[in-house]
Amino acid sequence: MATMRSNLGIMKILHLKKRGCFLLKLLCLVALVLIFCEFLIYYVVIFQCHWPEVKIEAHRSSKQSSASVLKAMFLSDTHLLGEIKGHWLDKLRREWQMERAFQTALSLLVPDIVFILGDVFDEGKWSFSQAWADDVRRFQKMFRHPVCTELMVVVGNHDIGFHYEMTAYKLKRFAKVFNFTSGKLITRKGVNFVMVNSVALEGDGCTICSRAEAKLMKLSHKLNCSQQQEENHSKKRCSDVEQLPASEPILLQHYPLYRRNDAECAGEDSALPEEKNIPFKEKYDVLSREASQKLLWWFHPRLILSGHTHSACEVLHNGKIPEISVPSFSWRNRNNPSFIMGSITPTNFSLYKCFLPLESRVVTIYCIAGALLGVLILAHLQLLSPPFYFAQHLIRKHKAV
Ligand SMILES: [Zn+2]
Numbered sequence: 001m002a003t004m005r006s007n008l009g010i011m012k013i014l015h016l017k018k019r020g021c022f023l024l025k026l027l028c029l030v031a032l033v034l035i036f037c038e039f040l041i042y043y044v045v046i047f048q049c050h051w052p053e054v055k056i057e058a059h060r061s062s063k064q065s066s067a068s069v070l071k072a073m074f075l076s077d078t079h080l081l082g083e084i085k086g087h088w089l090d091k092l093r094r095e096w097q098m099e100r101a102f103q104t105a106l107s108l109l110v111p112d113i114v115f116i117l118g119d120v121f122d123e124g125k126w127s128f129s130q131a132w133a134d135d136v137r138r139f140q141k142m143f144r145h146p147v148c149t150e151l152m153v154v155v156g157n158h159d160i161g162f163h164y165e166m167t168a169y170k171l172k173r174f175a176k177v178f179n180f181t182s183g184k185l186i187t188r189k190g191v192n193f194v195m196v197n198s199v200a201l202e203g204d205g206c207t208i209c210s211r212a213e214a215k216l217m218k219l220s221h222k223l224n225c226s227q228q229q230e231e232n233h234s235k236k237r238c239s240d241v242e243q244l245p246a247s248e249p250i251l252l253q254h255y256p257l258y259r260r261n262d263a264e265c266a267g268e269d270s271a272l273p274e275e276k277n278i279p280f281k282e283k284y285d286v287l288s289r290e291a292s293q294k295l296l297w298w299f300h301p302r303l304i305l306s307g308h309t310h311s312a313c314e315v316l317h318n319g320k321i322p323e324i325s326v327p328s329f330s331w332r333n334r335n336n337p338s339f340i341m342g343s344i345t346p347t348n349f350s351l352y353k354c355f356l357p358l359e360s361r362v363v364t365i366y367c368i369a370g371a372l373l374g375v376l377i378l379a380h381l382q383l384l385s386p387p388f389y390f391a392q393h394l395i396r397k398h399k400a401v
Pocket residue numbers: 119156157158254308309
C-alpha cells in the first residue's frame with residue numbers, strides 16, 4: 001500500500017515537472033517572438049540601408065572629403081495622434097513603431113542632421129494647451145537624439161492648421177518648441193538648407209503670409225549675394241550681408257510645389273493607381289502655381305524635399321530641379337514607411353531610400369506564432385493526436401477485432 005502511494009506521489013511530481021517545463025517552453029517562444037517583432041526586426045531591416053556614395057571634388061584629400069560629406073536624414077508626416085481622434089491602442093502601437101524605427105536608425109546610421117518635413121502632430125491644428133503639451137512631451141521622448149545629431153522640424157498644416165485655421169497663437173507655440181516660424185536658413189558643412197513655412201504661402205497678404213514672404217525674400221537675397229561675390233555691382237548691394245558658402249540651396253517644406261496630380265509618380269510606395277489621376281487642389285494638396293514659381297525664382301534650388309501627400313514621387317521642375325515627395329514615416333498612413341538618406345556636399349548630392357519593416361510582415365509573424373502556440377497547447381492537452389499516434393491507435397483497434 002505504502003509503495004503504491006509513493007509511486008503515485010512520484011508520478012504526480014513528474015507530471016507537474018512536465019507541465020512546468022512545457023509552460024516554460026511556451027513562455028520562451030512568446031518572449032522570442034515579442035523581442036524579434038518589437039526590437040530586432042528594426043535592426044535586421046535598417047541594417048541593410050547605407051549612405052549613398054557621392055562624387056567629391058578631385059582636389060580634396062580622401063580624409064578631408066569623407067569628413068566633408070553631410071549625412072542628412074529626411075522623414076515626414078509622423079502624425080502623432082492627439083486626444084480627440086487617437087485611439088489609445090493605435091497611439092501606443094504606431095508611436096512605439098516610430099520610436100523604435102527612429103532610435104534604431106540613429107544608432108545604426110549616425111546621421112549628422114535629421115529633418116522632419118511637417119505634420120509632426122495630427123491635432124496640433126485644434127488641440128488645447130494641455131493636449132499640445134502632452135503631444136510635445138511624447139514627441140521629445142520618441143525622437144530623442146544625441147548631441148552629435150541635430151533635429152530640425154518644418155511646420156505642416158496639421159501642426160498649425162491649414163491657412164484659414166492658422167493663428168499667430170498656434171504658430172508661436174510651434175516656434176517655442178521647434179524654433180521655426182516663417183523660414184530658416186541653415187548651413188552645415190558648406191551645404192545651405194532653406195526651410196520654408198509652406199502653409200503661409202497662400203499669397204493673400206495675411207499678416208503671417210506677408211511676414212513669411214518677407215523673411216524668404218531676405219534669405220533669397222542673402223543666398224544670391226553669396227553666389228555673386230565676384231561681380232562688382234552685387235558687391236555694393238551685398239556689402240552688409242553675411243557671407244555664406246556659394247552653394248545652391250536645398251529647399252525643405254511641407255507642401256509639394258505645384259503639380260497637376262501624381263500620375264507621373266512611380267515606385268512601390270507611390271500613390272494607389274486609383275488615386276494617381278485625381279487632380280490636386282492648389283493651396284490644399286500642393287502649393288499654388290504662383291507660390292511655386294516664386295520659390296523657384298527666389299532660391300534656384302538644386303533639390304527640393306517635401307511631404308504632405310504621404311506617398312512617394314519624383315518630379316522635375318523646369319526640366320532640371322528635382323523634387324522628392326517623402327512618404328509618411330507612420331505605419332498608420334502606409335504599410336511600407338520609409339525615410340530618405342542623403343550624402344550631400346556643397347556641389348553634389350546622392351539620395352537613398354531606407355524602408356522600415358512592413359507592418360503586415362510583423363502581423364503575419366504574430367499570426368504564425370499564435371497558430372503555432374495554439375497547436376502546441378492542443379497537442380500538449382492531447383486534443384490533437386499527431387498522425388503517428390492516430391495510426392498506432394487504428395492498428396491496435398484492428399488487432400483487437
Ligand atoms: Zn499635411
